[in-house]
Amino acid sequence: MGKPNGVPAPAVRRLSLYLRQLESLAGRQQSTVSSRQLGASLDLTDAQVRKDLAYFGQFGHPGIGYRVEELIVQVRRILGTDKSWNVLLVGMGNLGRALMSYRGFAKKGFHVVAAFDNDASVIGQTVDGPRPIVVQRMEDMAKTVKSLNIRLAVLTIPAGEAQDVADRVLAAGVRGILNFAPVTLRKADCAVAAVDLAVHLEQLSFRLAGGDA
Amino acid sequence: MGKPNGVPAPAVRRLSLYLRQLESLAGRQQSTVSSRQLGASLDLTDAQVRKDLAYFGQFGHPGIGYRVEELIVQVRRILGTDKSWNVLLVGMGNLGRALMSYRGFAKKGFHVVAAFDNDASVIGQTVDGPRPIVVQRMEDMAKTVKSLNIRLAVLTIPAGEAQDVADRVLAAGVRGILNFAPVTLRKADCAVAAVDLAVHLEQLSFRLAGGDA
DNA sequence: TTTTGTGAATTGCTTCACAGCA
DNA sequence: TGCTGTGAAGCAATTCACAAAA
CATH class of the missing domain: 1.10.10.10 (Winged helix-like DNA-binding domain superfamily/Winged helix DNA-binding domain)
Structure with missing residues (x-):
């Protein structure tokens, strides 16, 4: 197959x-x-x-x-997008909230159905999105992943926490990670895609600073 | 050189x-x-x-x-990041605002010093960031680019407007573009880096849906 | 015609393996 | 010994060029 x-x-x-x-x-x-x-x-x-x-x-x-x-x-x-995918998001900072309400995901069949943070002052808050969602404690992740059949995770968290959170997310049963933290994750046979925003600007500055032109 | x-x-x-x-x-x-x-x-x-x-x-x-x-x-x-770079941002939606206050840019020497939008209800607003900034009209771009010596632009705008805005940004004197809109820009000899968030999730779904495993 | 699908040729990137230096 | 820098070898990806199909 x-x-x-x-x-x-x-x-x-x-x-x-x-x-x-x-x-x-x-x-x-x-x-x-x-x-x-x-x-x-x-x-x-x-x-x-x-x-x-x-x-x-x-x-x-x-x-x-x-x-x-x-x-x-x-x-x-x-690509596997003929079926829809449930996605969780960890890290309710500015970027995390922005991605929650990003319409481009749903358009392609990716649905953010759960949100997590380790900050007590954020847990329990309702965040906006296609459907509003209540931010959960990290401890509830495994149960939520199972009950909502979540297979992908988006990490919008600081670099220092990324590896720990990645380990936890995988342990909870997630199979693929979209990582916005500026670190390379040690991946234990799972799919990882990385987006480092600063890296992209560096590539531009290289090209403008004599890199090729 | x-x-x-x-x-x-x-x-x-x-x-x-x-x-x-x-x-x-x-x-x-x-x-x-x-x-x-x-x-x-x-x-x-x-x-x-x-x-x-x-x-x-x-x-x-x-x-x-x-x-x-x-x-x-x-x-x-x-990479050219021994010197700092002034950057402008177009599109004050959720993603644009999130990037305004993203610390990772400044850490690498990229400073968002100007913000633009074409929505009259947003123009004139002050948006948060390392330094708060007033959102300007698109018409003021050329002047601002010159006076602040801006060389890079970040576009967080809808796909339909992206090419027009890119043309305008280049005409204003910007030399490189970081494009978050889900379109491929016709680039007239300038540096372009593209980040399509949905594309990254598709790559993950491919790998999980029998793509290689 | 126009345009695909594909073996063959080419270009480009990565890995190997080792001389040379500390 | 430990480690870099690098030509040579090997592998991977792209482009060429053309037979076949509409």
Whole structure:
């Protein structure tokens, strides 16, 4: 049932971008798209687009291109977003609260259904979101993960606490972590994605400070 | 004066991670570190670490390793964060406000010194941050960029407005963009870094939904 | 025509393995 | 001994180029 393992990681990253662009095309009522068109909109070659998609199946139609709606369905299935995912969030600081009410998650089928913090003054508060949610104690995590079938966690906490919280979240039964703390997590065979906001600015400053130009 | 162009992009990305780890080591009073140690903490091989650093110079000491404080200075210089950068932020929604008060930026020398929005009810408001800032009209951008010597912009705006705002920001004199909108920007020879929060969750769902495991 | 899917060629990145230095 | 810096080897990803299909 698992897909073949010869898929380059960069191809999987681009799959998300293809989906995003396809959804945009669908919104503009465009019914088919060529690999050249799709690639141009993302700064990729047509060959790259075709090769990436071909890792997962034959979705195109020679002479026509790809049917937008059809390909959306396929890519969602490949990415696993044809079903919805329940997500928990740890860390109710500014960033955590902002992500709670971020509509982009729900649009893609990710639903923040539980929120945690270790600060007693925050626990019990109701935070806004698509559905308002009461912030829970960390101790209640395992029970909540089980009862709500949560499989993903978003960590918006200070670097010093991140590893401990990650361990706890995994122990509670979560399978994947989106980590905003500026540390690399020791991961015990679980999926981890990291977003370090400062790192991205550093990459820009490198490029502007003689890095390439 | 520019560094040679044979540097792989992945090496530059890792440079930020090395710096983060080195700063952590410095905080714990560790004075030297070997490529093996540094690599292990980031899930990289020792050879990878040495090769990455060697693209930029000879910083190590055979038999000793790398002197932590010394290497921090060098890496900051390479990344361009030995000097501070003025940054503007467009889009005062939840995410924008959260980033305004995010301490991680200032810690790395990035200072949000101006904020913009196109919503009349937000313009003129004071938003919190390291220094509180008054939200300006988009029309004032060019003047502000020049007077405060702003070189980077962070965009936390809806996808539909992103390209227009990016064009405007570049016209105002900004040289690099950190884009949180879920669209790929047509970039006219400027540096762009993209953070799409939903994309990261999709990568996790792929890995959990039979993608590799 | 137009456009896909794909083996072959190419480019790029990582790992190996070891000389040289402390 | 312990460790770096680096050419050479190996592996991975991208691009090329063309047969096949509509």
